[in-house]
Amino acid sequence: MSRRPAHPALTALGAVGAVGVACAVWGIGIERYLFTVREATAAALPPGSAPLRVLHISDAHMAPWQRRKQQWLASLADLEPDLIVNTGDNLGHRDGLAGLRRAFEPFAGVPGVFVHGSNDVHGPTPKNPLLYFAGPSKTHVAPEHLDTSALDAFLSDELGWADLNNTAASVQLGGRRLDFFGVSDAHREWDDLDALPGAIARLGERDAATPLLGVTHAPYQRVLNRFTDLGAQAIFGGHTHGGQVCLPFYGTLVANCDIPLKQAKGLSAWTHGGRSIPLNVSAGIGHSIYAPVRFACRPEATLLTLTARDTPA
DSSP states (O other): OOOOOOOHHHHHHHHHHHHHHHHHHHHHGGGGOOOEEEEEEEEEEEEEOOOOOOOEEEOOOOOTOHHHHHHHHHGGGGGSSSSEEEEESSSSTHHHHHHHHHHHGGGTTSSSEEEOOOGGGGGGOOOGGGGGSSSOOOOOSSBOOHHHHHHHHHHIIIIIEEEEEEEEEEEEEEEEEEEEEOSOOOTOOOOOGGHHHHHHHOOOOTTOOOOEEEOOSOOHHHHHHHHHHHOSSSEEOOSSSSBOOOOTTOHHHHHHSSSOOSSSSEEEEEETTTEEEEEOOOSSOOOOOOSOOSSSSOEEEEEEEEEOOOSSO
């Protein structure tokens, strides 16, 4: 007795379902553990400057049980960076600092700077991922407050990194002065851009050989434009997760802020007011514990070598 052939619609539905399952297995079970170091070079420093190897880390969203992530982060100390730039969202759980200590303690003694993302202050909450296509996410439930003071004490007092939340700081690196300014999470409108000119002025006189670098968690256009106006010679950002779930051969679908999608991860140039400067947006290392997936967007840290420009900014 011959079998009737399957209806084409059922065959197509089955194929789509199989592809969906395979993608879920890859994104949840494999790719989110495929940690990678992206290396890039940008001419951003004053003419005559020696190269500067910057390890840019962002969006760890650390939970205490994430041992593979902690071990990989700790191993990055072997890269021997000159400087760490941490663009926030370090915590992903109320007890995330324990895991963060295991991850970051090998960096003690390496100069660094940091800013906050919202998940350095508030714990993660469940969200419908489809809402990201409607625009930047909003908080609809009362968040859990995290121990930000303990996080800052670890980063500042134990690791020696400079807090750039709505302020500026100078960092000494082998007798070399580097100037930084930054803002707290612009996604939550915690940024105070008007505080920055005074903060930069309080750093004192700067000569032509002193770099000025901007650091933000969320790379909103208002922040990038103001940083450019203030004379930043390069900008570091995070927050976007590079889209987290991307389309192969297409790229980022959502950025969770108003940055152009083509600049939501990696090294690009930000142009405003007649100036064009390097912008590095990290695709980040982690994810919310409520969205444990990465697809076509591997978790990353960036080893960015800043070199001297041929001409002044």
